Amino acid sequence: MHITVLLKPVPDPGAGRTFDPVSKTLVRQDRPVVINPLDRSALDAAVALRERHGGRVTVLSLAPRETAGVLKEALALGADEAYLVSDRCFAGSDTLVTSFILSRAVVATGPPDLVLAGNRSSDSGTSHVPAQLGEWLVWPHLSHARVLRTGDGDPSALIVTTELEDRFIHYRLDLPAVVAVTGRREAPRHPTMRDLVHARAKPVTLLDAAALGLTPAETGLAASPTRPGRLIPVDRPAKRGEVESGPPVQMAALILSRLHKLLLKG
């Protein structure tokens, strides 16, 4: 089974939020780029499927060249081959054009039996791209996938359970298909030193517009239906409420008595 995983480099959600243990306040720092957490779940799921059924895992990232490091990390985490889809003319692509470029890249590097991605990214989080990629490819697609496994005795099908607000739905999909996963895996793999050394030897192949047979007019801001407009600052006046500080036990009692007063006085 050939599985392609879409990886988006995002600012490290954990960085910039480190705590100083003494002052117990936030320490601001530069935010390095990491694999979007849910894409990481998708990669782990792909590697697990390969371990059960054989095949290979390709990782694909549409991103600026400086962020190729996340693809190296993905190779260390078990991906077999990595492609960076990058070109200056891709800048400003909205989700429709992003998913179009990705559809070209998915076909050019396969086409695979299955595309896996995270359900949303931790930075912009529109969650459009997996569904839109499925539409461009004219493959069946599902978002919000919690559980996936190959079809019982049928290697050309996938059994997927999605989670909506109030229910779980079970689906059967014919491959090839696009599936976006939600939820974190309990025990994410961590690369060993050996994995990292091996990964260093593997190449990250660059795919630019020409390699995908795309013209600048088909990509980037030029081709995108949506346009960013003005930025509007929203500045709310501060409420200037009561400010308290003191030992935790005293603050805890203050909050509880306040809750009591607000909610129970009837």
Next chain:
Amino acid sequence: MSDDCYGIMVYAAAGGPSPTRATLELLGLGRTLAAKLASVRGHTPWVAAALCGHGVEEAARSLAGFADRVHCYDDPALAVYHPGRWARALARLAARYRPEIMIFPTGCVGQETAASLAARLRTGLASHAVGLDIDDQGRLIQLVASFGAGVLGEILCPEHRPQMVTVTPGLFSPAGPLPVPGRMIREEFPPGDDLGLSVTGVEEKTVSPARLEDAPLVLAGGFGLRDRANWQALEELGGLLQAPVGCTRPVLDEGWLDDERRMIGISGTVVAPAVYLGLGISGSAHHTVGMDRSGYVIAVNGDSQAPLFRLADLAVVGDAGDIVREMLKILDGKKSPD
């Protein structure tokens, strides 16, 4: 540019025989936009609702009290949500009625359907809008929260139609009933290729946690809780106070909680409880847009400069994790006999 596109279509998420508040909010928004378009063009475009499901005709009828037209797909093939069929049904409406604007609610089905449909129609989609407006050329302005705090960004879709957007319910006033109810139109679900996707079963969730939207007291935790153990202490506190516990995005990213629906903010749930208690939340715009209409705000944070304090009626400067644990101790003491 399709100059012949005209009118506003709202996707009504399923939910019982009478319209949900979310649907009414979207219809209210649609009518506001229609009035603004009328002041640019001199005539008022229609506002319609679209509904997909099986056994939804009664819901469609009651919805007609709030919209000029209700397009109702009532078909056994739509008994359970199927992304391909939903996109097909709505693509047919877009082709047939040529709306200039299509509005979807955020949420699993709305978000996925809007994305699929926008790709199918090769048009633009903005997500999680917190405001919509019409410019002097009659184009839709979509306001979305940008990455930075305290800034909203405009998104336009100048040339492609329909202009598509998902909107976070909870931020807008619901539409009232129309003086003359609209028409309900039975639509025929178009046959087509399901591309090998089929539904094999459904499980309703049996235990759903108290809904954040409905509770008088909402607790919320953020990265300032520092670790999973403190997050779990907060969940325990929520149990004792019988209050649902929401979170900010870092809590999900850290993996302390694996339930996106409990995220309070623009791309999650919008809450407006009588009392909101935020623990270890700094107060990014993404979160505060989702809670700033709460009645009374208590904020606890170690950083006295935390932006959430600007919204607080009671600002407690101190370690959120320590304070949660002390609150648990006090409540445990009350519970056990002396």
